[in-house]
Amino acid sequence: MPPVALTVTPRHSDGMELTMLCVFLGGLEAFPLALAASLTLRPDKSQFFVHESLVLGCDLEGNSSCWRVRHRGRGRVTDVCTSSDPDCSMELLYPLDTGHYWCESDAGERSEAVGIVVTAGGAVILESPALPVAVGGVVTLLCTSRHSSSSSSSSHFYKNGVLIGSSRTGNLSVAAVSQSDEGIYKCNVSGVGESAPSRLTVRARRPEPPTPPCLAYILLPVVGAGLIVAVATLLGIARRRRGEVEQTVNYSNVTFAREAKPQRLTDLDSGPTFYSTLNLDSL
CATH class of the missing domain: 2.60.40.10 (Immunoglobulins)
Incomplete structure (x- = not known):
């Protein structure tokens, strides 16, 4: 079955770029993937003498099965090469090769055109x-x-x-x-x-891509969870230590005896009094 081509979106960069998709799914649903491509030239120069050589191509990030390089010159548009070709080399340049070159997808979207001049005389x-x-x-x-x-x-x-x-x-x-x-x-x-x-x-x-804001949303919960685990661990250790201390204490019943008060003279007079006769002659 023919390839399924989805939306192609051109974007600017240091070279010419376009995004395109070509997926062979055998009748299954096509998923919207975007692939970036840039036209490459070796050597990268805009003017050539006759019989010089030039290598063209589309440098894609990912699947490169659907690109082709096209040429417009003297009112005609032709395909220079496609992804099925082993390379895209123009071994001998002629004035007829003067014109504009670009990458194009099967959907018809294309990158910016690059002008090439081949000088004859x-x-x-x-x-x-x-x-x-x-x-x-x-x-x-x-x-x-x-x-x-x-x-x-x-x-x-x-x-x-x-x-x-x-x-x-x-x-x-x-x-x-x-x-x-x-x-x-x-x-x-x-x-x-x-x-x-x-x-x-x-x-x-x-510009350099900014730090994704979602990174903060990922790090904050991780750091918070780490702090919670650390605090819970410390509390558990403290409770275990306190439990060990409480188990080493022995409790017993202690009876406090009330101290007997000394008897005063007044207390002695209140009791019964016994009298006896002391015989001093027998001593």
Whole structure:
């Protein structure tokens, strides 16, 4: 049966991304899973000489069974490769390969398009990133000549038609890229020729994902339960110790005798009195 394709949602990042789903379930219910994909280019540059090579692909997070790379040039849209191909390599580039490339799902949703220029008769190309670059990164623009003897010539770089710098080495670096660096670039080599224009696209960096708020809801009950267990354990230990102390105490009946009061003289007079005769002569 054909694959079941669900909703595809494009989103921006440092490259071009889209989310898509392709699930073979054999008639079972399809579950709504989302997969992110980004168009990849090796090498990542927007201009090529004839007979250079290019490798394209869709880098998916998860199942990659449904992607395909498409090309639009000279009013026609064609498939360059699909997920069933072992690779997506264009070994020999020709001017007909000039155009825009993107990833697309079976549902028809697609990522942003990347422009590629294949120069036929031109002697100079500008090697700049074809994929969007991130804010804060470093971009190196390379003005390349087909003729090696021109390597000692000066290269001049232009942005939106305005000269922005020259180099004897043929490259110009843009440090700490910002949104203002986005635009149309080209270069020329003195005495050799000028490149075709290419667009440099700048994308804001994706912010770091915040700590999920649910983490606090998970940790707080765990910490609270731990405290309750600790307190209950301490109370149990204290009760056991108190019980042991109480068991060692021996109780007995103690009788307190009331102390007899001494008799006073008045008490003696109150009793009966006996008199006797003492014979002193017999002593």
